[in-house]
Amino acid sequence: METPHASGAPHPSNVRPVLAVLAEDGLSLSVRRAAAAADRTLDERVLPIPRQVWDSAASIVLDPAAARTCASDALPRRSAVQVVCSGPPGLAEWQAAAAVGAESVLVLPADEPALVESLANRRDRAAAGGSVIAVVGGCGGAGASTLAAAIALTGPARRPGSRALLVDADPHGGGLDLLLGVEDRPGLRWPAVVVEGGRVSATALHDALPRAGAGVAVLSCGRGADAGEPSAAAMRAMIESGCDAGDLVVCDVGRGLGDLATAVFDLADLVTIVVPAQLRSAAAAEAVVAAVRTRNPNVGVVVRGPAPGGLRGRDIAELLGIPALAAMRPQPRLSAALERGGLRLRRRSPLSAAAHAVLEVLESGAAGRVA
Template identity: 45%
Template structure:
């Protein structure tokens, strides 16, 4: 990521010597779609402050690069602010960079990331996120369900998994850098290919963005699909998850005030994720149509949810939503998972 043509020319030469190709991003907007999955990220000192303002997510294998003759400041201060692991100033660091290019680093992961956020409190985002994860697991996808809302009460309760042993967020809140993906899957509550990272009911701890970035990285590497239940107030950790998401669904009850509140959430989410779609949940007491809501929010309509009285009773019994593969919620989730992953939902029908 650089707009310095002389620096780029040097890096292209060194990369060629190491047998690697560079994918150029002249600015943060161009870098964002490829930022999380790239094997190695080089940020030119000319773009470092731009990257900081863009709040690119923390991730491992980031190197701050520059030309000594063109930069007279302290690059380590910039590197620390960016979360870069190394500083490589040319020409002194040419040999070190050539070795990095020759390492044949693997991609940080192939799994897709799906975010869900409520347009207002009680919209049903947590239930939808859980149902998506359950549906993906029923279709044979290795799935990680991440509870990104520290004030949500815990997705393990929605799953009926509160008695299952395994790590919760407080034990991982200090994680940074790279988490061993296999170890993470084994340490969290899991059953049959579905893994859940939830909050507990203990003392509330802060969640650093580095911990969320490390979890997203590990989830992509270990799983086919990562589903994140996002809070409505986007803290730094939530922003990291938003930026990692391939798609985000905004759940909005078919009510006027809920639609107005969702407009604010949508405006904030669009800053960090361009693929944002709407799920409208009934009933519609004021006869406000789903397409009318979508038009007012300038969002594509991904689906609607009819009232499902049996769902509340099932949740109170500790039954995970969509676990039986029947009903409006299950049918919607089957379609959404299929659209995102290209997986046939025949196994979940």
């Protein structure tokens, strides 16, 4: 049985609560004080925790026993999870925190100020209007970078006056600025971006980055000696900054699936896997789908033609066990266009149609049900 919300009233639809699962009265009292100081609504529950509640919480606070149970229940790893205890943490407490993917172990009441800061820093995306799409290739050469760029260019066109932030999370991809043909435009790239104290001003970021169209800022990796791999912490700061400002944040994720990819998947509202309509490509994508699902349940596939063996988009979606977001016809002369001045979207092109289809899933709220 679930306990009622601490406030005794339903949560407003645009405010995500802090989820707390605590057995000790002393811990509960401390967390209530911290939530009140951070001006956050607290949702206190008992185990087991429904997946929807877990996914939709702004932050999660668990005692060690709850952390172990949530990990054994195979709830997906995500950001903004804290484990709290009433005394100095020992090996068992640290193991529980590691099992659930917690960001830290806090001792209450001594660490209440740190908990207040953590809860206060988690903005409500729904209220701000920000959202995150991660795009990753199911195999090499799938076209994930091109689709990510197309989604970023399409977002502001669907919502005039809105902004998009296209973030390069593939240090070995050659740079999204080159794909968009803005490599000669002034502005910062990842090697020159410095994150201080885990915070970034979204306005300053847009002012400092190259533009690739109305309302679209590009944070690209460099090339050669200037490639420079961003840290996972810097990646999280950039994504959260964009969300806090109401931006559409689109991340092009490399297939290495390391810490950088994990940081993106933890924050994404929707993970889009791009797969060519070929059997070997679909087989290779199975491992990518499995890896993504350990971090985020909201995963869908865009299937890219041609299909030499006659495989349909729904065939590949069924093979992978995830929903089909779009089936994209081959786009004539796309490779040549990318070599001559970068990506330019035509309104009725297959690439544009696929970008619109992905954004429609996100905007309809269906992303929270893609599983």
